[in-house]
Amino acid sequence: MPLIPFARQSKDEPGYSGERLKNYFLRQADGIAPAVVLGRSGLLSKYSLAGPVRAMEDLNGTVYAVAGGRVYRISGGTATDVGGVLDDVNTQMASSSDEVAIVAGGKYYICNGTTTTEYTTGAVTSPIGVAFLDGYFLVIGTSGGRADALTISGLDDGTTFDALDFAFAESSADRLVGIVEDHGEIWLFGSKTIEIWFNSGNAAFPFERNTGARIERGAVAGTMAKEDNAVFWVGQDKRAYRSTGSSPTVISTREIEKTIAAGTLSRAFIVDDRGHKFFVIRLTGQPAVVYDITTGLWCEFSTGVGEVAFAGLCSVRETDGDFLVGTSTGAVATLDKETFQDLGGVLEAEAISQPVAEADFFTINRVHMNIDSGDVDATGRVMLQVSKDGHTWGLEKWRNLGALGQHFRRVTWNGLGTSRRFQFRIRITDAVQRDINGAKYG
Incomplete structure (x- = not known):
């Protein structure tokens, strides 16, 4: 299954979308994924x-x-x-x-x-x-x-x-x-x-x-x-x-x-x-x-x-x-x-995915995200939450990002449950690179 963009833009209507990019923006890529999500640059005084x-x-x-x-x-x-x-x-x-x-x-x-x-x-x-x-x-x-x-x-x-x-x-x-x-x-x-x-x-x-x-x-x-x-x-x-x-x-x-x-x-x-x-x-x-x-x-x-x-x-x-x-x-x-x-x-970066919905219940066993964090000599973390209704969010699930030189770091969350609708929110607050070069649900 090819990689997909995690999110495209901000749409504050959780009933049918709820997608969000805060201190992120989309770039058409035509590469490993049709588009990637880039982190906004920081303000340097x-x-x-x-x-x-x-x-x-x-x-x-x-x-x-x-x-x-x-x-x-x-x-x-x-x-x-x-x-x-x-x-x-x-x-x-x-x-x-x-x-x-x-x-x-x-x-x-x-x-x-x-x-x-x-x-x-x-x-x-x-x-x-x-x-x-x-x-x-x-x-x-x-x-x-x-x-x-x-x-x-x-x-x-x-x-x-x-x-x-x-x-x-x-x-x-x-x-x-x-x-x-x-x-x-x-x-x-x-x-x-x-x-x-x-x-x-x-x-x-x-x-x-x-x-x-x-x-x-x-x-x-x-x-x-x-x-x-x-x-x-x-x-x-x-x-x-x-x-x-x-x-x-x-x-x-x-x-x-x-x-x-x-x-x-x-x-x-x-x-x-x-x-x-x-x-x-x-x-x-x-x-x-x-x-x-x-x-x-x-x-x-x-x-x-x-x-x-x-x-x-x-x-x-x-x-x-x-x-x-x-x-x-x-x-x-x-x-x-x-x-x-x-x-x-x-500089807090937050992205909420497009909803994934079906008429019947289905299971998502894992989410993979490719996050480029390898240009900074620091170890950061990324948080993921799951929503099954677009309004309420589950527990925070934290994962480590890659160290210096790990440019195509795959971060994985397993056992995300069964529902008719899934939506994912990630957040990064550490001072590390945070570009999202595609995601995959399995």
Whole structure:
């Protein structure tokens, strides 16, 4: 009997599925098994900042980060404090060729690499978001009591704003919650609708709405990101979307939508791990739900033991293509595939198999799993539990993993009983490699 993938994705419906990948994700393999389950890389701290990292931006190879109300320039292995801003969980950043704009706590700031200074933004008196396009910083927020205003900076000068340079996203009467530049266009995210604007070159105000690109779906603040030639966001209906041109495509499953709706949305951002790109939707106090852009499947990320949140809060792609992850602890980290901990703490990996069910009772005498744990000079253990109804789980059955050099370690559990349905849960908490290169039931 050929090896099978142990699990494919997270589907929190134990009645008919209950499958799960937490700090695991699927990769199509076409090898010893049709697919393998890879362990998420651990967060390896590179810099320690003053508080939770709210936002990061790359400017010509230098990363700027906002953490704990301070602005940092990260370059040459050193994080240098270059000024202060209000500490705001919804901090936004954008950059030109020589300036970094920051919107935090209803204020607008420009960092020139040495100092950070607050500036007024013309007609927009309470900014909430910022983007950059064609030499202009575009700022959204409140103007004259309206929460759908857009203003622009001076050309190639993020420090000046003309009070007459403004417009309103008025195709619908909803407030703006975010702004993203993508493919030379500006996406204005409202709570109920999305408008796409472009630079028309109009002398009075250079940006205009594309009247044929209004999207009848809004967004939740802080959940917008772009990657893979697309924009991603969480809608006000708690579904996850990906843009297809100027149209929204639902990427969430019904099970993931249930998890999002039941939780408290925090942030969303992009990371890259082991060649897979991920849209991470962070939830407060529980694991993040994570869309694998590479495969179109869902998994979960968490930091620590149990049903806890992922430490990542934001990310930035550096000029060389690598990602840095800003965390809730103040650490700026990389995802390192040779690190099997998060920021020096436990990185718990858990997988729940697809159910195996028949109309009549049947017996499973043993489960074999091939777990690659041989690159780490440490001995770890793996735990297996059995469920015969998808809801309750049996005793924990622990087995040793292989030592250094044992790359195709077969781990076996015997005498698993008789039922009409079987489901298996494994968990690894030791700091060892944990890729699952196939499973077999016998």
